[in-house]
Structures are given as structure tokens and as C-alpha cells.
Amino acid sequence: MQDQKIGILCVQETHLTIEHKTQIDTLFSRCLKVLNTSDPLRPGSSAGIAFVLKKELTNSSNATMEVLIPGQAAILSINWHNNKTIRILNMYAPNNANKHHEFWNKIKAEWLKLNIGTIDFMLGNFNITKNPIDRAPARLDNESAINALRELQTTINVHDTWQNEHPHHRLFTFSSNHHTLLQLDRIYTLERHNESMLEWNSSVSQIPSDHQMVSVRFTPPGLPHIGKGRWTWPIGMMTDKDLIQQIIKIGKESQREIDALSPRNNKTNPQTIWESFKNKITATAKETTKKHLARINQRIRALTKDLRRTSNSNEIDTSEDIRINRVIIEQEINHLQRKQNKQVQLKAKAKWATHGETVSKYWSKINKQKKP
Numbered sequence: 098m099q100d101q102k103i104g105i106l107c108v109q110e111t112h113l114t115i116e117h118k119t120q121i122d123t124l125f126s127r128c129l130k131v132l133n134t135s136d137p138l139r140p141g142s143s144a145g146i147a148f149v150l151k152k153e154l155t156n157s158s159n160a161t162m163e164v165l166i167p168g169q170a171a172i173l174s175i176n177w178h179n180n181k182t183i184r185i186l187n188m189y190a191p192n193n194a195n196k197h198h199e200f201w202n203k204i205k206a207e208w209l210k211l212n213i214g215t216i217d218f219m220l221g222n223f224n225i226t227k228n229p230i231d232r233a234p235a236r237l238d239n240e241s242a243i244n245a246l247r248e249l250q251t252t253i254n255v256h257d258t259w260q261n262e263h264p265h266h267r268l269f270t271f272s273s274n275h276h277t278l279l280q281l282d283r284i285y286t287l288e289r290h291n292e293s294m295l296e297w298n299s300s301v302s303q304i305p306s307d308h309q310m311v312s313v314r315f316t317p318p319g320l321p322h323i324g325k326g327r328w329t330w331p332i333g334m335m336t337d338k339d340l341i342q343q344i345i346k347i348g349k350e351s352q353r354e355i356d357a358l359s360p361r362n363n364k365t366n367p368q369t370i371w372e373s374f375k376n377k378i379t380a381t382a383k384e385t386t387k388k389h390l391a392r393i394n395q396r397i398r399a400l401t402k403d404l405r406r407t408s409n410s411n412e413i414d415t416s417e418d419i420r421i422n423r424v425i426i427e428q429e430i431n432h433l434q435r436k437q438n439k440q441v442q443l444k445a446k447a448k449w450a451t452h453g454e455t456v457s458k459y460w461s462k463i464n465k466q467k468k469p
Contacts, residue, residue, distance in 0.1 A: 098129075100303075103312065104154035105173070109189040109222040111135070111145035130157040136168035144168035146187050146221070150175070165207040169200070172213055178320050184214060186253070188221035197225060197242030201249045208253070218315075219255045219285040222308065227257070230267055231280040234414045255285035259297045259313075267409050268299050270309040272427070276420045278413070282311045293317045300401070301430040303438055309427075328379070331386050340385045344378050393433050400430050 098106055113121075113133050121131055133147040145168050150157040160175040170188040177183045186208075191200055208216070225242050229235040237243075250256070259268075260283075269278035286294060295314040302310040334340055351374040355367050407413070407423040 098149070098151050101312070102154065104151050105175070105185065106149040106151075107173075107185065107187040107220055108147045108149060109145075109187070111147045112141055112143070113145050113147065114141045117141075128152055130160065132160065132162040132171075132173065134162070134164045134167055134171050140168070144189055146171055146189050148173045148185070148187060163211055163213055165204050165211075166200070170204050170207075172208070172216065174213070178317060181317075182214075183217045183315075186216050186219040186221075188219070188223070190222060190224040192224055194225060194239035194242045197239065198245040201242075201245040205249050205252050215287070216253050216255065217287050217290060219250075219253060220283065220311075222282050224281055226279055226281070228260075230265075233267070233269065233278040233420060250285065254287065256288055256291075257283060258286045258291055258294055259284065262297075267413075269408055269423075270299055270311060271307065272420070272424050276417055276424065278408070278420055278423065282308055284311055284313055290315070290317070301427055301434060303434045305431075305435075328383070330382055334382060334386055337385060340382060343381050343385075347374060347377050347381065393436065397430055397433050400426055400433075404430070 111133055113135055118131065118133055121129075125131075128151065130150040130152060131147055132150070133145065136144040148160075148162060148171075150160055156176045160173060163172045163174070165171060165186075168189070169191075170186065173185045173187065174182055175185075186204075188204065190197060223246070225246065226232045226238045227243055227246065229237050232238070268280050270282040271279045273279065282299075293316050295316055296312075298312050299309050300312070302308065351370050354370050358365065358367070361367075404423060404426045407419060407426060410416075410419050413419050413423070
């Protein structure tokens with residue numbers, strides 16, 4: 098959530114017990130708010146869905162959750178921009194397609210009964226493919242279940258916006274043990290939000306999972322523009338010996354320029370030389386960072402392109418080898434992301450070991466309550 102600036106994370110199959118939920122709140126309540134509903138019979142081993150809100154990016158204090166089906170369907174209501182409320186229906190559908198008709202009808206009945214209001218987004222693990230293009234090898238799924246889901250869509254008035262915008266593009270979020278590829282995880286939106294949905298993405302989850310994570314940016318009209326932020330020196334480059342030597346060399350050159358100054362003028366003076374020095378070392382640091390720290394990111398981006406290209410191969414329905422190759426690419430991306438996350442964790446542990454018990458700016462920051 099931190100790396101990708103995710104404000105609301107909707108999770109399925111949480112398997113959260115009361116003890117686990119309490120532990121999460123104890124550790125992360127300063128920066129996250131977790132709203133969870135568990136399976137009433139087997140909370141630690143079956144179903145469960147949750148909304149995870151990042152307090153820095155969302156108005157989590159007034160967020161509420163209405164449970165439609167315990168452990169399987171719930172609606173989040175949260176204030177968004179200009180005091181507008183958005184509602185998100187998060188669900189985890191049964192694995193058994195024969196139970197889908199009852200499941201979708203129950204969601205519709207409970208929503209109408211509670212009179213919650215318009216649902217802006219419907220998302221989750223649907224455990225069913227609506228169209229043959231959503232699976233490889235391609236075939237139609239359980240018709241009764243599909244019809245019940247479409248009835249719910251019509252009642253709630255939400256659409257598969259991504260599929261409507263990419264009618265011939267294939268996207269798979271789950272692969273079975275039999276090398277069948279399926280698009281089970283989707284995000285449906287109200288039609289009026291179509292132009293506000295940006296950066297649709299399906300990526301290998303950084304958290305161990307057998308499903309890919311589907312995401313989108315919601316940018317309704319009137320939101321303030323937020324840029325990428327100011328560039329900062331990567332912590333991992335602080336001890337790079339080659340970079341330090343280059344900076345020393347640039348610094349000596351700048352010092353010689355200052356020493357050799359004739360009477361100063363508006364174009365050549367210690368201030369302009371200092372500015373030039375800072376620009377040079379920043380450019381040098383960025384270039385060095387690209388060479389050293391960006392190797393994993395470049396590899397992940399290349400593999401992600403291969404993954405999308407393989408998913409849309411004309412032979413993916415008939416060739417098991419291509420489907421197996423896609424699974425292997427996905428596993429390699431997962432391996433690289435875990436390696437990347439391990440480095441981040443080690444840096445965080447080192448920083449805590451150095452400054453965590455000392456009253457400092459770092460100590461104040463980690464103990465300060467996060468606000469949007």
C-alpha cells in the first residue's frame with residue numbers, strides 16, 4: 098500500500114480470527130484501519146473479506162461497513178472528495194458454481210433490504226468467468242450462475258468498465274493446478290465514473306497469493322492535482338563507494354572554481370557554482386541509481402510485458418506449453434518482488450535498530466497518528 102499509494106485495499110479470503118484482527122490493530126492502527134467480516138463457523142480457515150484503509154490517503158475516521166453475508170459480502174461507505182460518499186461492495190463468491198445463483202440473489206435482497214444507497218464499485222473474487230474470453234482454454238462457465246450475476250449487475254447498475262474498454266484483450270488473474278487460466282478478480286463501476294477510472298492494472302501481488310491483484314485509480318472531477326513529489330536520495334546509495342568518489346571529484350572541481358574566481362558577477366559567483374554542484378551530484382546519483390538499484394525493477398517490467406503478451410497469444414487456448422510458460426513468468430515476477438521487499442524490510446529493521454529507541458525526528462514520525 099505504501100509503495101503503490103493504495104488508499105483502499107479490498108481483500109478476500111482473509112481467514113482472520115478475532116485474535117489476528119486484534120494483533121493487526123495493535124501493530125498498524127496508527128497508519129491503517131481494517132474492517133473485517135469473518136466466516137461465522139470457520140473464521141480462521143474459510144472465506145472472510147476485509148477493507149484496509151490507509152489513513153494518510155483516506156478519510157477513514159467516518160468509514161463504516163455494512164455486512165450483507167458474513168465473511169462473503171460487505172459494503173464500505175466512506176467520505177471522499179468534497180464530502181461525497183462512495184460505496185464499495187466487496188465480495189468473495191463460493192467456489193461451487195451451483196451455489197452462485199443463491200449467493201448473488203441474497204446479495205441483491207440484502208442490499209435492497211438495508212436500503213444503503215447507490216453502489217459505486219462492485220469488486221472481489223467472483224469465482225466465475227462471465228465470457229469464454231475470460232478463460233483459457235476458452236469455454237462458457239455455468240450459465241445459471243452467470244445469469245444471476247448479470248441480474249445483480251443490472252439491479253445495482255454497475256459495468257465491467259475495463260472489459261468494455263478492452264473488448265479483445267485477455268487478462269487472467271488465477272491459474273489452476275491443471276494450467277487453466279481464469280479471470281476471477283474484477284472491478285465493476287457505475288457508468289458515470291467511467292471517465293474517472295485511470296491506470297487499470299493487474300499485477301502479481303507482493304503479498305504471497307495465488308491470485309493477481311487488480312487495481313485502478315479513481316480520480317473524480319475536482320480533485321487537486323498531486324504530482325510525483327520531490328526526488329530524494331535513495332538510502333541504499335548512501336554507502337556506494339564509486340558514487341562517493343564521483344561526488345568528491347565534483348566537489349573538488351567546484352572548490353577550484355570558487356578559488357579561481359575573479360571579481361564576481363551575476364553569472365559566476367559562489368552561489369551559482371554551489372547550485373551547479375548540487376545539480377551535478379543529483380544527476381550523478383540518479384544515473385548511478387538506475388544502474389544499480391533499478392535492475393530488479395527493469396527485470397520485473399520486462400517480465401510483466403512478456404506476461405501480457407503471452408496472455409494474449411493466439412495459441413494460448415490450444416497450447417498447454419504457452420499456458421505453463423505464463424505461469425513460470427508469473428512465478429519469476431513473484432520471486433523478484435519478494436527479493437525486493439526483503440531489502441526494504443532489512444532497511445526498515447536497521448533504521449529501527451539505530452533510531453527506534455531514541456527521541457528523534459524518526460521516533461516522532463513513527464509514533465504520530467496518520468491523517469489524510
